[in-house]
Amino acid sequence: MAVETDEQDLYVKRMRTLQKQMGHGGFDAALIMQPRDLFYYAGTAQPANLWIPVAGEPILFTRRAHALARGATWIRRTVEGNSYADLRRSLTEIGALPKGGAVLGVELDVVPAALVNSLARHFADVTLKNVSPLIVRQRFVKDPAEVARIREAVEAWEEGHRQVLSRLVPGRAEYEIAAAMEYGVRNAGGDGVVWFRRWDGCLPGGGIVSSGPNAWVVSGHAMTVTGVGMNQGLPWGASDRRVERGDLVVVDYGVTKGAYHADMARTYCVGKPSTKQQGLWDRLIELHHTVIERIRPGVTGEELYRIGAEAADKMGMTEYFMGVGADRGTYIGHSIGLEVDDWPVLGEGSRDPLVPGAVVTIEPKFMIPGLGAVMVEDDILVTEEGHEMVSTLGHELFYV
């Protein structure tokens, strides 16, 4: 085994926690197939099927790159096998095949239907049930090693930020600013991918770069300051619009390093901001701090969103807060980790209390048609006592 003992203890603890929750949830076993979840429990995203019984030891069925997977995982029992037929045969030989009527946990939210249908044919006598709710709730609480990786991703984001500052001049296209962001992040050791759990989630390299009139367009699936993208095949993110003197430019990017995300946003002004722009920014930062101050164990995402909405209301900014008109969102942030859209979204209906070890983003924005958008996003660790900023980049309206 390539892993050290304390790291192995961490993985054993993770697996025991899942097994305990599987017991409460009525699962007899789980088959983990999604690469992020595999990495979390097995220690590698090599192609594999991870079999976790509700009690006892797991088995990693390696699908390819077998020796690499064996060398990377802490799991002692590994079997080479790419197909569900192989899997069933091995479980039978080992005497670990679930009994008829057993409940098998599968990540039904992410595994394609055809694959689940094939699994169901090979295990016709068991019931398949979505195990992802247990997984994403467990992943909500980060251990110190995970927080350390998020901090490194924050540093990569900041290197991207420095590249943006060095390129932000009138005439530069949004996509050139995205290229600069990505160049900084990658040269800082970023992984060069953004992981979403939602099947249709996607963010191009460099993330959202949205300037001028693009900044009050709400496009795509899930975000609010979205940009309009390069073409209808990806109609969000940076476009070919060239920034002009006086523009507000939002850069929002979920950066991965060491497999963990930092998700941050800052707003830049092309040239010195006007009094109006600066005033808008100052109110945003006031609201941002009002929300962040309230982060502590026990507070819910819904409460944090409402604190933000009330602050916007007091400022007379309700109609510009978190979107425009019918496209306004009712959220203020989300959890981050192995996926940029880690569970949960912090917004209306989010009634699970924050707990120590959670890392969340707070991302308020004002979008004013005709003027532009301002947005800030930071990453915050929930601690026993309250919270700690993970991202510490300054809160000024940057300009060049």
Next chain:
Amino acid sequence: MAVETDEQDLYVKRMRTLQKQMGHGGFDAALIMQPRDLFYYAGTAQPANLWIPVAGEPILFTRRAHALARGATWIRRTVEGNSYADLRRSLTEIGALPKGGAVLGVELDVVPAALVNSLARHFADVTLKNVSPLIVRQRFVKDPAEVARIREAVEAWEEGHRQVLSRLVPGRAEYEIAAAMEYGVRNAGGDGVVWFRRWDGCLPGGGIVSSGPNAWVVSGHAMTVTGVGMNQGLPWGASDRRVERGDLVVVDYGVTKGAYHADMARTYCVGKPSTKQQGLWDRLIELHHTVIERIRPGVTGEELYRIGAEAADKMGMTEYFMGVGADRGTYIGHSIGLEVDDWPVLGEGSRDPLVPGAVVTIEPKFMIPGLGAVMVEDDILVTEEGHEMVSTLGHELFYV
């Protein structure tokens, strides 16, 4: 409508072709949900559900960004509706609800099981059947506008190549070379994403950069020259290894521009290649041309692979061709388009003849443990008369 008439004709033709195939396949209607397929048939990847009856006109159910979706699609009938309950209600009102026992086409290979299960609950009286085989076979044949976009993606790849040449010096990390590749591609207007159809497919920005001993490691899901990646969360692609004088460095990247991919690879030498390295490269290029010469309508992917394997055999290179030992692949290329892994793979079992309008890659490689890997990949259009190179970058072993 934002689209022009000849473009609209193209989309109408695409839809009629699908409807014809749906008729042959016994489908009464199809519900297209995957963003690449939506873009292909509706003209936009905005979040939407596209309803295509086997005869008659389609309906685009826009899920968000409604006005943007309406402005971008050629489809006349659009309905705002995010949920399957909305969808069923609208179809009932319109009188378009399929009868009991009808067959509804769904992209079962890519849509998550939970979503398909939800759809099945809302349409309990219809049978859901995988419609993707019809879609990917249709997408196999590109129209001239699609080929033009692939040509633009090739140009973006070549700008990345120039950036790689400018950075390739001893001591540079593989990830810094990937950063340079990506920087070139993005500044040339690349989209900054790589689309895979396979649910677990992923390529980081800048693609595979694999040097020295990393070049004979086969990692991950689908490729052969893979690199070892930055960490176990993404154990393929560029690593933090620093290249050394005399190294062979393979760069393999599926670049997107205008939503279409170019997938190319070249091999670089850090310093002047040795006679042995140059000889290895020259044999690879000879094999490459031997395969490409045979591309014409009617030839199958299996035949092309076997032509390559025979050429390797004549050279005495069988044990190094397309991999190492048990990790050797039995393919020689694949189709490209809206996805980098467009159907089909050209290899053993691929017995569908090539047809005019198909754009395929040919990507031979030799991997020699202890020496390194050489790989070349080009994109080729199948024409009535034979073929035409879409990528035209020189076939020298580049060095700096």
